[in-house]
Amino acid sequence: MLTWLLRDLPPLNIFEGSQKGRGVVDLLMPQLIASLPEYQHELARVNRARGMQMLRDPSFTCDPALIWSKERAQWIVFSITSFRVLSNGLAIRRADREQLTRFIHDGKVDLHGLLESGKELIGVVAERSYGQQLDSLLQQVPPEQIRAHYGNDALGSLLQMQRLGRLQLLLGYWPEIRYQAEQQGIAPEDLEFYPIEGISQYQEIHVGCSDTPQGRQAIAKIDQALLKLREERLVELYAAWLDPGMRDQYRADARAYFQGLRDH
The missing domain is CATH 3.40.190.10 (Periplasmic binding protein-like II)
Known part of the structure; x- marks a missing residue:
């Protein structure tokens, strides 16, 4: 079988x-x-x-x-x-854009610099590979800055945490995030998605x-x-x-x- x-x-x-x-x-x-x-x-x-x-x-x-x-x-x-x-990128609440502006250049986010600033929590799905470049970057991040969710509806749960302000950053594929946001009753237009500097397009x-x-x-x-x-x-x-x-x-x-x- x-x-x-x-x-x-x-x-x-x-x-x-x-x-x-x-x-x-x-x-x-x-x-x-x-x-x-x-x-x-x-x-x-x-x-x-x-x-x-x-x-x-x-x-x-x-x-x-x-x-x-x-x-x-x-x-x-x-x-x-x-x-x-299309590669993983960073989803944020539109309302949080102001505090992240200095890390956004030409429509892409400097995720390394953003995480190095040490202030923001990033949500990820536990045991998921985000590609070798992003996996390597995440290994350099202090564990207390990462919210890894293990559940069956991991991304939906992370989106709800983001909506409630319990994490600011969410890593993932935009089509997946957009679809799951709709399932959670979150308007996709309330989110913004940014490709990540230095990451391959595909x-x-x-x-x-x-x-x-x-x-x-x-x-x-x-x-x-x-x-x-x-x-x-x-x-x-x-x-x-x-x-x-x-x-x-x-x-x-x-x-x-x-x-x-x-x-x-």
């Missing part, structure tokens, strides 16, 4: 609301499962911390939406890139399986399926979630990236 780990991660997986089941990975899953007809499949809804624990176990477990990291690669076997997403998403003989065998077949899906199907599924003015640039960047990769 191959267990697929799914997290509530709009716009990749969507568990609640009007777009339930219409996320990028939600729509990819039937095709991934069809590429592995020799296995029985089950879908398990987990939070990030529980999912990581299951991937560490010597089980037959896969996650369809992982960011590669050097640490994870010690116990997870990764697929080729399936698609790219992050690569991979399928990852427990590094076992079965997991490695599954990834070899998943790679073949992704080669057929990623340049057209997956690019369009993710582009549909972007603001209309960003879609053409995303499509062009994604296709140029994948054509440069060829078969990996």
Whole structure:
């Protein structure tokens, strides 16, 4: 039995609301499962911390939406890139903009300088990778400045903490934050989102399986399926979630990236 780990991660997986089941990975899953007809499949809804624990176990477990990291690669076997997403950034309440102005340059936030000032609390989802650059930056931050949430509705809980003024900064993907804010009754226009200085514009998403003989065998077949899906199907599924003015640039960047990769 191959267990697929799914997290509530709009716009990749969507568990609640009007777009339930219409996320990028939600729509990819039937095709991934069809590429592995020799296995029985089950879908398990987990939070990030529980999912990581299951991937560490010597089980037959896969996650369809992982960011590669050097640490994870010690116990997870990764697929080729399936698609790219706009990188994590910083969400703040519009009402808090004034006190952060000196850290915002050309529409991007100097997160290193902001956190080094030592005044602000930043909310993160526990055990989530935000990409190697941001993970490295967060490791330099005093633990008392970080609010890591472990729950099933971690981002929703962090948004409520931010709304109540219990933390100022929230790290995440803007489409996810915007969607979860609406689920929490928070108007997205009351939030502002800033890319982070020095961080790549895009992050690569991979399928990852427990590094076992079965997991490695599954990834070899998943790679073949992704080669057929990623340049057209997956690019369009993710582009549909972007603001209309960003879609053409995303499509062009994604296709140029994948054509440069060829078969990996």
